[in-house]
Amino acid sequence: MELRQLEYFVAVAEEQNFTRAADRVHISQSGISAQIRQLEKELGTELFDRSGRTATLTVAGKAALEHARAALAAAGAVEQAVGEVSDVLRGRLRLGMVVGCTVTPLFEALAAFHQAYPGVELSLTEDASDRMADGVRLGELDAALIGAAGAPPSGVESLTLVSEPLVAVVPAGHPIAERRTLTLRALCAYPLVCMPRGTGLRAVLEGACAARGLTPTIVVEAGAGDAIADLAGRGLGVGVLSASMAAAYPLVAREVSDVDDPAVLALIWRTAPPPAVRRFVSLARKSFSAAR
Structure with a gap:
């Protein structure tokens, strides 16, 4: 029994598919299948039920999986410990x-x-x-x-x-550009161009709006600051960025004065x-x- 066989076994168990597992460990499908067969031969039992469209663990396979993971983790710990003292x-x-x-x-x-x-x-x-x-x-x-x-x-x-404040970016001549201070309520009076959900900037905006009972109108979601600035500059909506991001673009930036949480x-x-x-x-x- 070899460590690479255990690695292949764990990969197939987690992917439930020989092809995906082979891609994961950078070996051909025939190669990983042969190694699993060899492991099963050494153990004297099948580890996978191959009758369906997915490779599912047999009872023996389920029993072996935890120990295979532990063996791989132990081998990795040995390698890391040696690397720690040898700087490799x-x-x-x-x-x-x-x-x-x-x-x-x-x-x-x-x-x-x-x-x-x-x-x-x-x-x-x-x-x-x-x-x-x-x-x-x-x-x-x-x-x-x-x-x-x-x-x-x-x-x-x-x-x-x-850790910095949320800002609105607009082209010169936009009503927001004429304001000295900008509140969240005033910002939400305009259509917005913002990062998608799951990003920190969007979380800051939506958290502040929820605390004040406001519902922002997001007309465009863009995953990059360049895109948000470009779209805001073309008048599609008010861009919402962090202060340092906004400084990179030739637009007017106004800090949203009453948003407490910074963008981190x-x-x-x-x-x-x-x-x-x-x-x-x-x-x-x-x-x-x-x-x-």
């Missing part, structure tokens, strides 16, 4: 980044990490902030750059990078992180500090 890290670092947010210090930290630890496989995905926070809590992601309302989410370690950009990571995650967080701290 292996494994995988799974990162998330809020959709539509180009953050140069994060990319610089990734590049520095890859240069220092080329043996660690990196993956970076874009998603909504709320889903990424859940992914970090559940161990599906190791770390993520997210937006939040007021403060980073609970149940994770975090580093707040930006934070790096979050799993509790009790493995060495690779700790090293990346350390590099990210330096990168973001240098950018301020």
Whole structure:
């Protein structure tokens, strides 16, 4: 019995499909099927029921799954422990980044990490902030750059990078551009262009509106600040951004004066992180500090 056979077994059990499992572990379908057959031969029993459209665990397979996961975790812990003292890290670092947010210090930290630890496989995905926070809590992601309302989410370690007010962006000549102060109620009198649900900016806006009994009219949802600014500049609606995002565009920005919760950009990571995650967080701290 080999560790790679246990890895393939766990992959098929979780994917319930040999093809998807083969893609996940970067092997051909015939290869993973052969390895599972060899494992079943060594154990003297079938681990999967292959009669249906999905690969479902047999009673023996269910009994083996927890132990297979434990064996893989133990092997990973040994590798990490050795890496900790020899400064040679292996494994995988799974990162998330809020959709539509180009953050140069994060990319610089990734590049520095890859240069220092080329043996660690990196993956970076874009998603909504709320889903990424859940992914970090559940161990599906190791770390993520997210937006939040007021403060980073609970149940994770975090580093707040930006905490700033909500602003409206409009072209010169718009009635909002003529105002010295802008309340949330006055903002909601106009159609809005905003980030989609699941993002920190949208959470700040909707939370503040709910507290005041207001219903914003979102006419366009866009996942990137560039798109929101462009659409606002063309008169499709009032753009809603954070202060630092708004500063990048040739539009008039007005802070929404009575929104208490700031828009927060934070790096979050799993509790009790493995060495690779700790090293990346350390590099990210330096990168973001240098950018301020």
